[in-house]
Amino acid sequence: MDQRRMRGQRNREALIAAALELFEANGYESTTIEQISALAGVAPRTFFHHFATKDDLLFDGYADRLDQATHRFRESRSTSLWGALAEASAAVAEAITAQPDIFLVRARMYARHPGLRATRLRINDDWIDQMTVEVAHRLDTDPETDLRPRLAVSVVNGANRAAIDTWVAHDGQGDLVESMAQAIELLRPSITRIERLLRAERDRRVG
Secondary structure, three states: OHHHHHHHHHHHHHHHHHHHHHHHHHOOOOOOHHHHHHHHOOOHHHHHHHOOOHHHHHOOOHHHHHHHHHHHHHHOOOOOHHHHHHHHHHHHHHHHHHOHHHHHHHHHHHHHOHHHHHHHHHHHHHHHHHHHHHHHHHHOOOOOOOOHHHHHHHHHHHHHHHHHHHHHHOOOOOOHHHHHHHHHHHOHHHHHHHHHHHHHHHHHHHO
């Protein structure tokens, strides 16, 4: 069982590496699943064992990375909302910098193809929805009627995106973890104010 699992993981990694190489060389649309499989040294059926489409391969791990950020937020020991959101952002940056070359190729694909960019934005919007619920729960408010949890998550997401886009534009040069931390630091006053207002309102209700 372990050998089969290891072989499957090697095949998956080989498919991703082959696809990214071909995407860079030939373009996303011109690359076929048969070409990817051949370069990876596996049969096309092996491709479909791991991925349903080329899109699934390109976005492999993207949703998981955002889920890790949500988990980091949920498990944060920070006493402040800003601190917990900063930890979630750090999780995203650390995941990207663990595989910078792969991420840069993917980012270039997103930039060239509106359909891929739309898929990335949809996944990202789903994460904003998910994090909004987490923030609202932490602050004991209703995410359906109170815009402030979504506002907090959206501005943090925007800061993350700005740091990532700048890093990609410079071909991955520089410290993304530090850049993202600096971007989030700029938001501290606004996030802190949102938290204070919500907690003050809650205290008045309780009192």
